[in-house]
Amino acid sequence: MSNRRLLWPALALVALLLLNLVFTPSFFALRLQDGHLFGSLVDILRNGAPTLLIALGMTLVIATRGIDLSVGAVAAIAGAVACTHIADGGGPVTAMALALVLCAVLGLWNGFLVSVVGIQPIIATLVLMTAGRGIAMLLTEGQIVTIDDDVYRQVGAGFLVLPIAILISLAVLGGVALATRRTALGMLVESVGVNPEASRLAGVRARTIIWTVYVFVALCAGVAGLMISSNVSAADANNAGLWIELDAILAVVIGGTSLAGGRYSLTGTLLGAVIIQTLTTTVYTIGVPPEVTLVFKAVVVIIVCLLQAPRVAPALRRAPAPPKAEQEVEEVAVR
Amino acid sequence: GEGGSGGAAAGDDGTITIGFAQVGAESGWRTANTKSIQEAAEAAGIELKFSDAQQRQENQIRAIRSYVQQRVDVIAFSPVVETGWDTVLLEAKRANIPVILTDRAVDSDDTSLYETFLGSDFVEEGRKAGEWLVENATGPQKVVELQGTTGAAPAIDRKEGFEEVIASRPDIEIVASQTGDFTRSGGKQVMEAFLRSTPDIDVVYAHNDDMGLGAIEAIKAAGKVPGKDIKIITVDAVKAGMEALAAGEINFIVECNPLLGEQLMELAKKVVAGEEVPERVVTEETTFTQEEAKAALPDRQY
Amino acid sequence: MTVIAPPRVPSRFLPVIATFVVFVLTFGAGSVRYEGFASGQIVANLFIDNAFLIVLAVGMTFVILTGGIDLSVGAVVALSTMIAAAALRAGWPAWLTMLAVLATGSVLGLGMGLMIHKLRVQPFIATLAGMFLARGLCFVISVESVSIKDPAFRAIATESIPLGDVSITYSVVVALLVVAFAAYVLHLTRFGRTVYAVGGNESSATLMGLAAGRVKVGVYVISGFCSALAGLLFSFYMLSGYGLHAVGMELDVIAAVVVGGTLLSGGVGYVVGSVVGVLVLGTVQTIISFEGTLSSWWTKIVIGVLLLAFIALQRLIVHRQRDLQGLSRD
Amino acid sequence: MTDPTNPARTRPGNEPLVDLRGITVEFPGVKALQDVDFRLFPGEVHALMGENGAGKSTLIKALTGVHALDTGEIHLAGEPVSFAGPAQAQAAGISTVYQEVNLCPNLSVAENILLGREPRRFGAINGWAMRARAAKLLSRMGLTIDPGSALGNHPIAVQQLVAIARAVAVDARVLILDEPTSSLDAGEVAELFRIIRVLRDEGVAILFVTHFLEQVFQISDRVTVLRNGKVVGEHDTPKLSRITLVSAMLGRELGVLAEVERRTERRAADPAPLLVAEGLGRSGAIEPFDLEIHAGEVVGLAGLLGSGRTELARLLAGADRADTGRVLLDGRPLRLRSPRTALAKGIAYSSEDRKAEGLVSDLTVRDNMILAMQAARGWARQVPRRTADELVASYLARLDIRPANPDAVVGTLSGGNQQKVLLARWLITRPRLLILDEPTRGIDVGAKAQIQQVVADLAADGMAVLFISAELEEVVRICDRIVVLRDRHKIAELSGADAGVDDVMELIASGSTRVEVRS
Ligand SMILES: Nc1ncnc2c1ncn2[C@@H]1O[C@H](COP(=O)(O)OP(=O)(O)OP(=O)(O)O)[C@@H](O)[C@H]1O
Ligand SMILES: Nc1ncnc2c1ncn2[C@@H]1O[C@H](COP(=O)(O)OP(=O)(O)OP(=O)(O)O)[C@@H](O)[C@H]1O
Numbered sequence A: 001m002s003n004r005r006l007l008w009p010a011l012a013l014v015a016l017l018l019l020n021l022v023f024t025p026s027f028f029a030l031r032l033q034d035g036h037l038f039g040s041l042v043d044i045l046r047n048g049a050p051t052l053l054i055a056l057g058m059t060l061v062i063a064t065r066g067i068d069l070s071v072g073a074v075a076a077i078a079g080a081v082a083c084t085h086i087a088d089g090g091g092p093v094t095a096m097a098l099a100l101v102l103c104a105v106l107g108l109w110n111g112f113l114v115s116v117v118g119i120q121p122i123i124a125t126l127v128l129m130t131a132g133r134g135i136a137m138l139l140t141e142g143q144i145v146t147i148d149d150d151v152y153r154q155v156g157a158g159f160l161v162l163p164i165a166i167l168i169s170l171a172v173l174g175g176v177a178l179a180t181r182r183t184a185l186g187m188l189v190e191s192v193g194v195n196p197e198a199s200r201l202a203g204v205r206a207r208t209i210i211w212t213v214y215v216f217v218a219l220c221a222g223v224a225g226l227m228i229s230s231n232v233s234a235a236d237a238n239n240a241g242l243w244i245e246l247d248a249i250l251a252v253v254i255g256g257t258s259l260a261g262g263r264y265s266l267t268g269t270l271l272g273a274v275i276i277q278t279l280t281t282t283v284y285t286i287g288v289p290p291e292v293t294l295v296f297k298a299v300v301v302i303i304v305c306l307l308q309a310p311r312v313a314p315a316l317r318r319a320p321a322p323p324k325a326e327q328e329v330e331e332v333a334v335r
Numbered sequence B: 001g002e003g004g005s006g007g008a009a010a011g012d013d014g015t016i017t018i019g020f021a022q023v024g025a026e027s028g029w030r031t032a033n034t035k036s037i038q039e040a041a042e043a044a045g046i047e048l049k050f051s052d053a054q055q056r057q058e059n060q061i062r063a064i065r066s067y068v069q070q071r072v073d074v075i076a077f078s079p080v081v082e083t084g085w086d087t088v089l090l091e092a093k094r095a096n097i098p099v100i101l102t103d104r105a106v107d108s109d110d111t112s113l114y115e116t117f118l119g120s121d122f123v124e125e126g127r128k129a130g131e132w133l134v135e136n137a138t139g140p141q142k143v144v145e146l147q148g149t150t151g152a153a154p155a156i157d158r159k160e161g162f163e164e165v166i167a168s169r170p171d172i173e174i175v176a177s178q179t180g181d182f183t184r185s186g187g188k189q190v191m192e193a194f195l196r197s198t199p200d201i202d203v204v205y206a207h208n209d210d211m212g213l214g215a216i217e218a219i220k221a222a223g224k225v226p227g228k229d230i231k232i233i234t235v236d237a238v239k240a241g242m243e244a245l246a247a248g249e250i251n252f253i254v255e256c257n258p259l260l261g262e263q264l265m266e267l268a269k270k271v272v273a274g275e276e277v278p279e280r281v282v283t284e285e286t287t288f289t290q291e292e293a294k295a296a297l298p299d300r301q302y
Numbered sequence C: 001m002t003v004i005a006p007p008r009v010p011s012r013f014l015p016v017i018a019t020f021v022v023f024v025l026t027f028g029a030g031s032v033r034y035e036g037f038a039s040g041q042i043v044a045n046l047f048i049d050n051a052f053l054i055v056l057a058v059g060m061t062f063v064i065l066t067g068g069i070d071l072s073v074g075a076v077v078a079l080s081t082m083i084a085a086a087a088l089r090a091g092w093p094a095w096l097t098m099l100a101v102l103a104t105g106s107v108l109g110l111g112m113g114l115m116i117h118k119l120r121v122q123p124f125i126a127t128l129a130g131m132f133l134a135r136g137l138c139f140v141i142s143v144e145s146v147s148i149k150d151p152a153f154r155a156i157a158t159e160s161i162p163l164g165d166v167s168i169t170y171s172v173v174v175a176l177l178v179v180a181f182a183a184y185v186l187h188l189t190r191f192g193r194t195v196y197a198v199g200g201n202e203s204s205a206t207l208m209g210l211a212a213g214r215v216k217v218g219v220y221v222i223s224g225f226c227s228a229l230a231g232l233l234f235s236f237y238m239l240s241g242y243g244l245h246a247v248g249m250e251l252d253v254i255a256a257v258v259v260g261g262t263l264l265s266g267g268v269g270y271v272v273g274s275v276v277g278v279l280v281l282g283t284v285q286t287i288i289s290f291e292g293t294l295s296s297w298w299t300k301i302v303i304g305v306l307l308l309a310f311i312a313l314q315r316l317i318v319h320r321q322r323d324l325q326g327l328s329r330d
Numbered sequence D: 001m002t003d004p005t006n007p008a009r010t011r012p013g014n015e016p017l018v019d020l021r022g023i024t025v026e027f028p029g030v031k032a033l034q035d036v037d038f039r040l041f042p043g044e045v046h047a048l049m050g051e052n053g054a055g056k057s058t059l060i061k062a063l064t065g066v067h068a069l070d071t072g073e074i075h076l077a078g079e080p081v082s083f084a085g086p087a088q089a090q091a092a093g094i095s096t097v098y099q100e101v102n103l104c105p106n107l108s109v110a111e112n113i114l115l116g117r118e119p120r121r122f123g124a125i126n127g128w129a130m131r132a133r134a135a136k137l138l139s140r141m142g143l144t145i146d147p148g149s150a151l152g153n154h155p156i157a158v159q160q161l162v163a164i165a166r167a168v169a170v171d172a173r174v175l176i177l178d179e180p181t182s183s184l185d186a187g188e189v190a191e192l193f194r195i196i197r198v199l200r201d202e203g204v205a206i207l208f209v210t211h212f213l214e215q216v217f218q219i220s221d222r223v224t225v226l227r228n229g230k231v232v233g234e235h236d237t238p239k240l241s242r243i244t245l246v247s248a249m250l251g252r253e254l255g256v257l258a259e260v261e262r263r264t265e266r267r268a269a270d271p272a273p274l275l276v277a278e279g280l281g282r283s284g285a286i287e288p289f290d291l292e293i294h295a296g297e298v299v300g301l302a303g304l305l306g307s308g309r310t311e312l313a314r315l316l317a318g319a320d321r322a323d324t325g326r327v328l329l330d331g332r333p334l335r336l337r338s339p340r341t342a343l344a345k346g347i348a349y350s351s352e353d354r355k356a357e358g359l360v361s362d363l364t365v366r367d368n369m370i371l372a373m374q375a376a377r378g379w380a381r382q383v384p385r386r387t388a389d390e391l392v393a394s395y396l397a398r399l400d401i402r403p404a405n406p407d408a409v410v411g412t413l414s415g416g417n418q419q420k421v422l423l424a425r426w427l428i429t430r431p432r433l434l435i436l437d438e439p440t441r442g443i444d445v446g447a448k449a450q451i452q453q454v455v456a457d458l459a460a461d462g463m464a465v466l467f468i469s470a471e472l473e474e475v476v477r478i479c480d481r482i483v484v485l486r487d488r489h490k491i492a493e494l495s496g497a498d499a500g501v502d503d504v505m506e507l508i509a510s511g512s513t514r515v516e517v518r519s
């Protein structure tokens, strides 16, 4: 069933890619140069890596019926901490470690507000969304901290055949997939999201689980922030990760996960994140004028959503085949 | 703190209180601007009430209104946008508080609403960028433009000035133009896409240094040499930009000077003293080539 | 069979009351700290500066009560100012312009509502798409800001209504009328009660034979209309149309509604609470501009901290009361 | 399927008010209804019978427009109709109480009763008149609760009564009640039947679903039996024997009834108590009480609605925290901080409201069954897939859950089967004390016998069981000891031997005298 739901977003992605091909014949071309793989598709994945990373964490948070608006600010803080540390003469590895530790603390804070104090997630994380950017700017004193460090540059702009950013994101994707399948985390997260009271009565440590997912998304945001700042070798406290929370949530939802909590799809999130980045790249490559960029985006988002909508998708599927045949197909699929 | 309460201080003890409503802290340029004003106020012995509007006009209006309420001696602000100031400026006028605009003008038919306007001319900046290109370009040029935030005034004006000048050269053509939101990441991503979709780019015109710096990263990653294979022109002249210019990665920068604190304090004193001030004060701004940058860099303040 | 004794304060009012208490406390704290803070005009200014937010919060309250969310409100405000400015520049009469703006907002709301109800698209996405669309349309109309010179608009914008030694604007009157009307609709009409029912349990509401679908679409139309109306108030406030107006305002509005005691999961909350929520956020702004020495980053941090303090205090009050009344289950 | 010559098909002098012809409803993988014919006459009480999952609720939902028909047609008073939703069915005069309580917990009781038809004055809802009218309707149901109180604060039984009050508040031609009595006690049921009879005499056609055979014979005029989505018989109740009815439902000749009615034999309980509650209480919920439970013993809780049975159980399960008294387990004091600590000590609690507090509706049967076990192990140590599959398969078989598909989403199961899944969840944790709050709610006769047998077997294996049920006969039948509650006080304790239904009833009814019987 869920694979069927992803069919239409996947087709939308293909359509977007083909649209690019019309404007740029070499769009699918990949070439290997100095052991690095180059090409538009690689660009899309690399630029989409931070969004994907955050969206993965967000998927779990949303599955618990939560939401985290602070990820953009956390990403900015991670970049700011790392860059100021390096600028002050620190080593890149300690800088990154420092940044991630701080992000974990911020995740603990969000988790505390949501699971212990019981504040609605959107507001609990709004606090850090606002204050977090201030903290990032406090760290950089409002300046864009530019650094020149080859090790640090690797995170966002380095290559191991493929860009390292892509490898990191895919590794996290694999890790999350494994962690949610091979451990009971996935099921417990869903059960807390669907029915918190029933879960509590069944002895589920809802608090710990909620706490865990907020720390995890903050860590994802931290790594994403390192990527963003490493990619341009600078920390821009004000603009790094601006509105990335919306992109991440959008990716999750396009991927078929409901904001009402419960069942989620990591594959869907991957697809969603790629669609969003492809959309951005498409705008650049096919030369959409900046003033209609947003309208263009809106139209694509609406089309993707409509294709995937529970009401429309069956109608479209049903159109060619009579309903009875359809039922048979579903029956086979279920078994 | 000590600046807790304003009060009508000007007459009594001679201290001038100035309320300054800043746009925000959206760029290094803006932060330098804020810092300059704060330092100049301190140096001039003027009490500064400062507020940050977080890039929102309604917050700025709110701040100005509260300055009227607190009866400061002078109100100064950098308008987020040109339009929409009449109502609140009228309130200031009714309260007999003089207003100084910095950085941008307001679009109002009633020039009595403010005393003077101190700031750069964005269209002129665009023109300067265009002029350099027209003078230094031999043969046809394919230009890509990295615009600022869609709708932002500097973006609109810098584009306008630039286009106005290069119109004289039919062989200079803007082949692609896209917004990079004034940020480095934006500049880099857009430039990456341009490099794939548009072959043989000769010139990049970026509306600020940050996008130019992002473009440099993209050009390098594509295996080309910024400043040589592709020429880069930017506006602002913040430190990182100047360094890149001195290193030969940028070819030309048009300065947009954020350090107007001192000039502002001068004007404020004159206005309070009832002296005549000119309606328009343009900040001193220049342009930098690579050589000039090398020379200027050691004693740049920001 | 025991009759449940009526509690002293019905527990569902607690969050609203708590918010109000917190608001009064903060305001008191501001008056002690800043000279000139405790004036009637400051209170009046709270309404003047936030009239559009109040109207937006009313629309958002309807949506959130059904368990939905509307992210498009900020963008619709911007679009409304843009349409108003462009139409007036093109020489349309003021009344026609206003009608056009209100109609556009309602139609956008209708579109999103239909997408959400008929096609089961999640509200978050449907309205996010609406946000992109509305913001995008602004730039299609004009990239630059357009100033409003129409005398009627200017008159409404600048004229003030004296009330003793304070004065308010027409926008405040409009906002308060909207609040009163919304409270009437929510509590005294079938439509309003169905809004609560849908938020409480949508499938039950459907099985109870209520017009759940119509209500679900209806709240988005209301929110669209309120956004457009707020857009008009905003254009009185700014006297300009601009595509970058009201960026991020949707979050302010959602925050105000939630601070006002409305649950995002739907079914619980009051418009009055949302109004107090707006006033609370407005007070934060006022305090910050009175403080006058905060750097940009400290401004952000202080906003965050104050927001947190409000919510923490509010929760504390609610919990206290709940415990006293023996209502809590955990 | 239906025998056209069956005398019950025709009722002279009367046209059917509701006539379903050839109805088929399919869900992915399940044919919930197949070619079903069904007729409902005005002025009759018609019982719809069948095992869990037979398709009763689906039939009702198909009739009222909740589910679309795959084939077939509906005639209402001779006219073909097709409802797009419950609203239209209601407008056509069909008033329905669906199986799970479907009301809005955030609204007041009065609003829940009158939503959509509130009394209005000058176009505005008249809150005062509404509460007054609701109070009248409630008192007709024998309820004296404050109509202004929030529905969600009331226990499930009260909510069920409110739902019924809502349904009978309108002048409907057809009244449909899907298991309205599943959590009501005898008094409430009698009250309800009185109302049903009044309505029947006014000519309303009443469709009634229940698993209580006595109630069928007590109230219904005709019976239609469904099995696996097909009609297997339509009968006039007076001419029907219980044996015929049960074997029609189950599709086999079985001595279930005999089995059900056999009183489970007494067991010798462990002399040392497993769990002792001393002065345990919570203000506003239950007055301090003492209680001992031994291993291998089934203790029943009896009392009327709101007597505090659920509250007592929740304290023992750690679901609510006690504010007085203490609990000893194996003679050692035990701090029950949460259901989690209780579970860790081997105390499992199956709550009465399976929809809100029991199942995780979007998850599969497998996940729901192993949830508690998994929670006890922590998230890092997943129950191995093979262990999970084996456990789930064995309980699917042992409790005869249909469909026996571990990957089915639990929310799509029929009510009775959901209840069994929930029971399986707790059994899988192998508790030492199992607290069952209304475990047989909405369960068919066959399954009920099964569950009772399971309880007996568990006790024989040394498990202690605390059993709560609104059905007094059931409590008396299977419990070794019965604790009687009234008005949130423990008033008596009877040992199994001297307890009959009448004794317990008498205790409950005995107004002021508070008997204190200690075992
Ligand atoms: N929404 C649904 N999706 C899939 N299957 C369903 C759905 N609703 C019901 N079913 C299936 O249809 C069959 C009939 O269910 P129904 O609820 O009608 O049973 P019932 O006779 O009311 O049983 P009970 O006495 O347990 O309430 C069951 O096998 C059930 O699993
Ligand atoms: N008929 C009633 N009238 C008024 N209040 C009731 C009624 N029934 C229950 N209540 C309320 O229910 C609460 C206690 O119910 P509780 O769940 O403990 O009952 P119970 O004995 O478990 O009944 P059951 O489980 O059969 O519903 C109290 O708040 C009580 O006021």
Ligand SMILES: [Mg+2]
Residues within 6 Å of the ligand: D056, D057, D058, D099, D178, D414, D415, D416
């Ligand atoms: Mg049923």
Ligand SMILES: [Mg+2]
Residues within 6 Å of the ligand: D155, D309, D310, D311, D352, D437
């Ligand atoms: Mg109970």
